[in-house]
Amino acid sequence: MEPILVYGHPLGSSMGLVAALEWLGQPYRATRVDLFTDIHTDAYRRLNGRGEAPLLITDKGEPLSETIAIGLWLEARDRERRISFAPGSREADLMHQYMAFLNTGFTQAFAGYWVALESEDADPRDRDAWRRLGRRLVNDRHAKLEAMIGDTPYLLGDKPTLADAVFVGVARWADFHQAIDPAAYPKVTALKARLHEDPAVRFAVALEDGEGPPGSGALKGHVPLYELLAPVSA
Numbered sequence: 001m002e003p004i005l006v007y008g009h010p011l012g013s014s015m016g017l018v019a020a021l022e023w024l025g026q027p028y029r030a031t032r033v034d035l036f037t038d039i040h041t042d043a044y045r046r047l048n049g050r051g052e053a054p055l056l057i058t059d060k061g062e063p064l065s066e067t068i069a070i071g072l073w074l075e076a077r078d079r080e081r082r083i084s085f086a087p088g089s090r091e092a093d094l095m096h097q098y099m100a101f102l103n104t105g106f107t108q109a110f111a112g113y114w115v116a117l118e119s120e121d122a123d124p125r126d127r128d129a130w131r132r133l134g135r136r137l138v139n140d141r142h143a144k145l146e147a148m149i150g151d152t153p154y155l156l157g158d159k160p161t162l163a164d165a166v167f168v169g170v171a172r173w174a175d176f177h178q179a180i181d182p183a184a185y186p187k188v189t190a191l192k193a194r195l196h197e198d199p200a201v202r203f204a205v206a207l208e209d210g211e212g213p214p215g216s217g218a219l220k221g222h223v224p225l226y227e228l229l230a231p232v233s234a
């Protein structure tokens, strides 16, 4: 069977993995879940105990969660090196370095913003404090990323890789929360704009928005969530 990527909306970090699957070009299917409702059920938690997206159901039917684990699963199957580099190469090491940086401190920096957004009943002073902390951390991580980026069109050369996939799913949160001045981070801003012009990213965003755009042809269809949950909820 084809692997199935469970991706979340709205604004899921998993959007980047949909783009990565499109760049990879191997057959896959997908399941679209609501991040506020679908993933908080007991049945979903039997697939991912943390109740989060993304989730991959591998070609053997086994659930695999965590962005980095899913990215490495894709990397191991990328024999044509479309979205990764030769194992053991310097480029592969640097790609893993970017993926880890982006999936940890860079992603976590937004936590204060999300908590403030989701805690409507909290004291407004607390919410302001969480947003201020978020702004400080997001800008700190953007400054660090700006310093890491070289002169190539994508993070590691002239084509997007898994590092760009992890970046593009999360980087748009800075705009959503109005956390940064884009002009302060010209390399980050240019990379984000370039990636959002990419057909695979446009496809992934359209899927997230509930549209059915034509893609590369690698996506072989959607699987409703209840079909994934049926074997474990029976």
Ligand SMILES: N[C@@H](CCC(=O)N[C@@H](CS)C(=O)NCC(=O)O)C(=O)O
Binding pocket: 008, 011, 012, 013, 014, 035, 039, 051, 052, 053, 054, 065, 066, 067, 068, 103
């Ligand atoms: N460590 C996980 C984090 C995934 C994660 O935080 N996903 C968010 C959506 S972008 C989520 O599922 N949030 C729902 C929630 O935690 O309630 C990974 O890297 O895959």
